Amino acid sequence: MPPQLRRSEKSLRTTDSPITAYVQKALENPALVSFAAGLVDEDTFPAADVAAVVAEIMADPRASRAALQYGSTQGDPKLRKLVLDHVCAADGVSPAELSLTPADVCITTGSQQLLYILGEVLFDPGDIVIAEAPSYFVYHSLLQSHGARVLTVPMDEDGMRTDALEALLEDLKRSGDLGRVKLIYTVDYFQNPTGLTLSAGRRPKLVELAKRYSTDHRILVLEDAAYRELRYEGPDLPSVKRSDPTNEYVVYTSTFSKPCAPGLKTGYAIMPPDVMAAVLHLKGSHDFGSGNLAQHVAARLMESGAYARHVAKLQAMYRAKRDVMLAALEKEFADVPAASWTVPVGGLYVWLTLDGVDTGPRGPLVAAALDAGVMYVPGEFGHVTDASGDLPRSHCRMCFGTASPDMIREGVARFRRAVGAVLPRETRRLAAAR
Ligand SMILES: Cc1ncc(COP(=O)(O)O)c(C=O)c1O
The missing domain is CATH 3.90.1150.10 (Aspartate Aminotransferase, domain 1)
Structure with missing residues (x-):
């Protein structure tokens, strides 16, 4: 032995x-x-669509070289622009109205990678994350790995109860623990596991609370919009990110896994510049770039309309x-x-x-x-x-x-x-x- x-x-x-x-x-x-x-x-x-775009890429020497070579840590610029336009169009705004350019977008190995790396950026053991109760249990495991503590806020038919969030932040302020609060995590569209959605009225409130309680450091909101596109009735709701016009408080993440194919293992995140810089440093150590071929496939699916x-x-x-x-x-x-x-x-x-x-x-x-x-x-x-x-x-x-x-x-x-x-x-x- x-x-x-x-x-x-x-x-x-x-x-x-x-x-x-x-x-x-x-x-x-x-x-x-x-x-x-x-x-x-x-x-x-979408096997036929993926087969068609892979064939297109491989038939074109320039495209195939680009797709089969290493990419950048931040991800394919074309895909970054496409997803930014896509999210902003869903929110009915231009990227400029939210102070965003493709430089604020990072392509990740699934949205799970962003959840993990953002945790590495933010948490020392004992730091606090506020999440919905219940919440995405894989995220709980990840927080446990980082040594972060999870405090929870109950949900009702309108998603996370922002009155309870406010009360919790106030309690933490009173007990002197506000300095350990780094992040508010919400799966705000058709949540995993409850299926509940954060109502339109509560979305701006979340950002307002993060701002108000960011007294000695910034408290970020992590908006995990993994299921946003799988909507079966009613109009889309504006993202929480939509209420952060200066791109300071909200990290928005989503994925091609649920609305397209998890085998692409391609996700994306839109985030404030200082968060981006820190994420990229760590992501560089993880992988210096997510799978490039999958990114080129995703970009072509979006461009051709096959994705929609x-x-x-x-x-x-x-x-x-x-x-x-x-x-x-x-x-x-x-x-x-x-x-x-x-x-x-x-x-x-x-x-x-x-x-x-x-x-x-x-x-x-x-x-x-x-x-x-x-x-x-x-x-x-x-x-x-x-x-x-x-x-x-x-x-x-x-x-x-x-x-x-x-x-x-x-x-x-x-x-x-x-x-x-x-x-x-x-x-x-x-x-x-x-
Ligand atoms: C709420 C939520 N966020 C993130 C993910 C991660 O998905 P992926 O890494 O495939 O993008 C999942 C997967 O089930 C999920 O349910």
């Missing part, structure tokens, strides 16, 4: 994402209906799947008053609450669901324990992205059987505990 590995503090703090085992189970057992993994539907991948057509197709397809899941829940859970769920207007997730049922990984429902042939993500993964050590344990994240409409119906029926098997027992357990 060789001597024991002596790992860094950071490595010891870093654990596998809790969902990895769930994704693995689903891949190993195709008979299982998986509402667990937040994967996108493989049948939607693809997004429109995805919206129609996921809207139909969402409707199937919501209708199946209505049908199967009509007689279960303990059950309620969100009605998302976009994204990939329904957040289901089962009052009085322990949905956690060690609770009875996970095992019953697996027996019935269906899987969900325990909602507690999206939560952090509060000051009293409590963790909300009666939610499930149900992803309608991957299963076919028939399998969604079947999966919800199986899930109903699993809930039926544990509900009486759980109700009795609760009654005894009272």
